[in-house]
Each structure stands twice: as C-alpha cells, then as structure tokens.
Amino acid sequence: MSVENQLIPTEALREKLRNYSRNLRDIKRNSENDSLRFGLGEIQSKIIELDNLTEKDVQGLANRIKRRKHASAEDMYRLSHAFLQGVENIRAFSMIPGAIQTLVKELTGSDAEQQFHASETFCNLSLGEAPVCEKIATMAGSYLVTYLDCTEERIKRTCLWTLANIIATGGKGAHVLISMEIVPKLMSIYLQDCNEDDYREDAAIVLDVIGSSESKLLRPSDLECLFLKFHMKNPTSPGAEYHLRIIFNSGIIAPGVVLSEEQVNYLMNFSVANLHNTENFEGIPNRMRILYAIRILANLLALDSIYFNILIEKCTTWNTNLVRLINRLFGFKNQQLSAEVLWLVKNIEVCQSDSFPASAFLNKLVFS
Structure with missing residues (x-):
C-alpha cells in the first residue's frame, strides 16, 4: 500500500465514523437514560432485539413513522442501530417514500432532544450509498449546514460527521452540500480559538474530505476563502495535522x-x-x-x-x-x-x- 493510500482513505474514514457511533451506543446501553427512554427497568432484552433488526423491521418502522408523521425517540434509536448493522437496512428505509421527510420534521422541530436523535439517525443513515446520501443532502442538507452555527454540542458534532459521510460518499450529494456555502462555515470553525467545546478536528476532517475528493468539489469562491485564511490556523491547535494536506490538495x-x-x-x-x-x-x-x-x-x-x-x-x-x-x-x-x-x-x-x-x-x- 502506498503512503498516499494510507492517509485517510474514504473507507477508513467511514469505518471510523461507524466505530464512533457504535462506541457511543455501547455507552448508552449501560446508562440509566436508556432505561427511562424505553420505559423498562431492564434493557437487556431490548439490546438483543436491537442487534437483530432486519430489513422487514426497518420497513415496518419507516412505514409507521411515515403514517404518524412523527418519529419517537425510541423509533429513531432503533433506526439508528439498524443502519449500523448494514447497508441493506439503510437501503430498505430510503425506499419508503415520506420516511426521510419525517426525520427532517423531527430535525427541524422545537424539541432539542428530538433534534439530536434525528441528527444521530441521519448520521448513521449517511453511511449508505450515494443515492441515499443524495436524498439526505437534498432534503436535510440545508438544516445540517445551518446547525453548524448552533451551540448544542451533540447536534453540531453529529452534523459535522454526517456532512463528512455524505461528502466522502461523493456523487450529487457532495455537490449539493458544497453549493450551500459549507466551506466558509467549516473554515470558521476550523480556525477559531476554543476554550470550551472544540469542533476543530471534526471540521478538519470534512475539509480534508472535500479537498481530497476526485470530483474537484471546491469552487473558485471556496478556493479564495482557503487562500485568504489558511495562514490564520494555529499550528498547535486541534486538527493542525490535516492543515498542510488541505492546503496542498486544494491546489492553491x-x-x-x-x-x-x-x-x-x-x-x-x-x-x-x-x-x-x-x-x-x-x-x-x-x-x-x-x-x-x-x-x-x-x-x-x-x-x-x-x-x-x-x-x-x-x-x-x-x-x-x-x-x-x-x-x-x-x-x-x-x-x-x-x-x-x-x-x-x-x-x-x-x-x-x-x-x-x-x-x-x-x-x-x-x-x-
């Protein structure tokens, strides 16, 4: 394997995202919050059920939330877990008309917890193939990008990972996100000095995926933004290991x-x-x-x-x-x-x- 191929290839990035989500769920499995969420004193049986969700189960959940025009926290938790189990479950969900729109409704609602659960569900859904990622970018992309400005740590970070997934997958979905002025927003996050919640490495990963894309995603305005601001990055701050690679791959x-x-x-x-x-x-x-x-x-x-x-x-x-x-x-x-x-x-x-x-x-x- 060449040196170049060992540097954040798309599949390695996607596997990192999967592991991140799995680890997050492992923590949640043992937390009291899960017991309260499901209304169960003991969640062991629910864990076994979650590990064996089939395409038929996913289709049933998708049809239910579509019919109700609402997805509960438990619905989204189950869907998120199902999406981690394989692309077949992701594909099954995306084939149900109206299902993604229901998740968008939860993402844009006024309930912060529902917004987070929806953002997490979209993050795992974005582990799917290009057609699925295109649907997410088209239906929810503007909201995912807007949430980069929010102060809610969980939602902001999850949206960054979702955007990385979609862009790494390539295709029309990546171009849709680029057209939403994502690069200036990412640069703003990447260059800032943080004393509290830090998203600079997450932003660096998204910028790196954009710059490394074979589709040449960067537009003239994006290149200008990079050119005018690249020297403002603190070399000792989080995400700095990506910086010279981002500059080099951008061609500026x-x-x-x-x-x-x-x-x-x-x-x-x-x-x-x-x-x-x-x-x-x-x-x-x-x-x-x-x-x-x-x-x-x-x-x-x-x-x-x-x-x-x-x-x-x-x-x-x-x-x-x-x-x-x-x-x-x-x-x-x-x-x-x-x-x-x-x-x-x-x-x-x-x-x-x-x-x-x-x-x-x-x-x-x-x-x-």
Whole structure:
C-alpha cells in the first residue's frame, strides 16, 4: 500500500465514523437514560432485539413513522442501530417514500432532544450509498449546514460527521452540500480559538474530505476563502495535522499564485516545524504532517528559488539545518517517503548558491 493510500482513505474514514457511533451506543446501553427512554427497568432484552433488526423491521418502522408523521425517540434509536448493522437496512428505509421527510420534521422541530436523535439517525443513515446520501443532502442538507452555527454540542458534532459521510460518499450529494456555502462555515470553525467545546478536528476532517475528493468539489469562491485564511490556523491547535494536506490538495499553492510574505513565512515555518518535531513516520497524523510538509516545501521552492533563503532561516529558528532535517527523513527508512524526500532534494539543489553549494549539501546526505 502506498503512503498516499494510507492517509485517510474514504473507507477508513467511514469505518471510523461507524466505530464512533457504535462506541457511543455501547455507552448508552449501560446508562440509566436508556432505561427511562424505553420505559423498562431492564434493557437487556431490548439490546438483543436491537442487534437483530432486519430489513422487514426497518420497513415496518419507516412505514409507521411515515403514517404518524412523527418519529419517537425510541423509533429513531432503533433506526439508528439498524443502519449500523448494514447497508441493506439503510437501503430498505430510503425506499419508503415520506420516511426521510419525517426525520427532517423531527430535525427541524422545537424539541432539542428530538433534534439530536434525528441528527444521530441521519448520521448513521449517511453511511449508505450515494443515492441515499443524495436524498439526505437534498432534503436535510440545508438544516445540517445551518446547525453548524448552533451551540448544542451533540447536534453540531453529529452534523459535522454526517456532512463528512455524505461528502466522502461523493456523487450529487457532495455537490449539493458544497453549493450551500459549507466551506466558509467549516473554515470558521476550523480556525477559531476554543476554550470550551472544540469542533476543530471534526471540521478538519470534512475539509480534508472535500479537498481530497476526485470530483474537484471546491469552487473558485471556496478556493479564495482557503487562500485568504489558511495562514490564520494555529499550528498547535486541534486538527493542525490535516492543515498542510488541505492546503496542498486544494491546489492553491500553484504556478501563477502570488503568495504574501506572511503566507510564505507561515508555510515555511509550519513545514519545517512538522519535519523537525515529528518523531516518527508511524500513524496517520504523523504521516500527514511529514508527507505534506515535504510537498509544500518542494512546491514553494519550485515556485520561486528566492524562498530558499526563508527555508534556511526557518531551519535556524528551529535549531536545525537542511542536512540534519533531510537525513532525519531518510532515517525513517520508508522507501516511498524517501522518494518524496528526493523530490525535495532535487528542488533544493536547483537553489544552490555560493553560500550553499549543492555538491557539499549532497555529500552530507545519508540516502536510504
């Protein structure tokens, strides 16, 4: 598997979302709230029932909430659990006309608990295939995006996960959400300084999925938003491991783009810090930090060799030098990573000068 394929592939993201929901439910199973919700003194039998919901059960629930034009907390809890068990249950629910509209009604009602249960149900429903996600985006997308501005922690976070699901699935559903000005809202969440509820990593995941999409979802206005604000991200804040990847995949660092001095200094400092401070090339966060720092640096040097002086300056700031930094990367002994490093070395070599002779630099490198 290539380095690139190990970095938040869509299926890995979706599995992370499934596990998140399962873990949340495991906690709920043992809580007193479930006993009160179902009106049962003992919920063990209900747990067994939830683990064995069939397509027929889902169709029955869908028809019932459609007929009543209302979904109770228990209805939505059962549906949420059924959706986790397989795409067949999701598909069965989506085929019942009016069922999704009933969930939308609960999502947009005045009862905060019902809103949360509906948002959670949509989150698990969005684990379905593209046609299902398109229906969610069309019928409930505007509300999911609007709830990004709300202060209710559970609803806001669940909506972020739902949006990530839909966009990761691709298709028309992703384009529908992008048209709802989701990128500026996500950037606002991602860049903020938080002392209380923190959604920055969740927003980073959604932005990462958008930027990594093969469908090129970002519109000119979205790219402008990213370009004008990317250097406002605190490199030590939650979600920062995604930042250089988001910038790189968006394509905003490209020939013809004029970067401000502040932006160049920011990118150079962020990249050198990642390479200097990341202890190994293990795990997705570290791989993102290192790989995209290399790519950003290589792109900057390819844009203008004058940026090389800033790179040398940033190395000094972090009490290192280029030879030490590059040899550190080779020392991770990852063949595909080393190939990326060689691309950076080639761009460094082009920037040679009297004060930095390329031959002396190359002779000090320990290639692997």
